[in-house]
Amino acid sequence: MTCDKARRLVSMRIDGTISAGDLLNLDEHLVRCTGCSVVASDLERITANLRSIEHVQASDAFLDNVRQRLSELPDRSRRAPMLHSWYRPLGAAAVAITAAAVLITFQLRNTSVHEDRAAAVHGAIAQARVQHMALAASSPLEDITVATLNGETDVISAQDSDP
Amino acid sequence: MQAVADSDAALVERCRSDDHRAFDQIVVLYKDRVLNYVRGMISDRDDADDIAQQTFVKAYVGLRSFQNRASLHTWILRIATNLCIDYRRRRGRPDRRPVYLGATGDDAQAAALEIVDTRCDPAQAYARQEMSLLTRNAIEALPDRLRTVLILHDMEGLPYEEIARIVRCPLGTVKSRLFHARMNVREQLLPYLRGDVLAQDGESR
Incomplete structure (x- = not known):
């Protein structure tokens, strides 16, 4: 297994989408290859860090702001008649x-x-x-x-x- | 998932019948996810909020032509993606502000990237937060095609399949872009990874 292939598999292992066979081969490669082992460790830490970022919540004013913007739309945009799929090519x-x-x-x-x-x-x-x-x-x-x-x-x- | 899809379809139908409360429900259902995603894509908090709102306005206008081929969530995120990419193209390259928490006190970014930290060690909390901000800068420097996939997957937790539908590319391309995005971020963070922050964090586990 090449190092490039191994590193791609590391990315899939992080996501839990790696097959059992690939996982076995990857583990064998990582035991022998220090470079890939370090990369694997780094990618796991970076991904864990990204996943730990707290999600923000939209404020209560968000819905009001959207409503306000919708009310400012011209009538044609707000109430455009529905174009049926057969009508468009015509x-x-x-x-x-x-x-x-x-x-x-x-x-x-x-x-x-x-x-x-x-x-x-x-x-x-x-x-x-x-x-x-x-x-x-x-x-x-x-x-x-x-x-x-x-x-x-x-x-x-x-x-x-x-x- | 099917129940969500069914309820989405029902909401869309009600919107088409000019039921404004149905669209309010759609906004309430998806506003947090859209806002999180857009804030990940755009560093300026005010602009991000503006684009998140624009996403729903565009969704409302386009809802009559929505044909339920993708889920409503996927469709809305696709609108958000297009708006974010369009915004970044109009603005040119991203405004890469150097971030050193405490030194510059960029509250907007700090608040957007607050880390859930149940431990009480202020030094470690600071180090983790600093690392997150550095990671954020690294993501900001990614090309659009890589950043979109990384944020949708690693920050928003979307599966490969849904990302493929949002960015309209094959599944294999999503996996490949995700791999390259992670490697690119790692490359940018190497001095920090080899230096201290994450190493200390790793030792403390």
């Missing part, structure tokens, strides 16, 4: 369904707004591109190019996709 399901519905509505609305905005931007760019082609044809030194505009289109699309 309530949780209702909350989950409502939350899901709100989330989906929000997403749809968000998608719709997003699509409207994207269509408007693309329309404006297409119109600008036509105007630019006319401008480029009439003034070849203008530094705005179709390529730049196409790049801007990509940039706007990318920005628009951000949440």
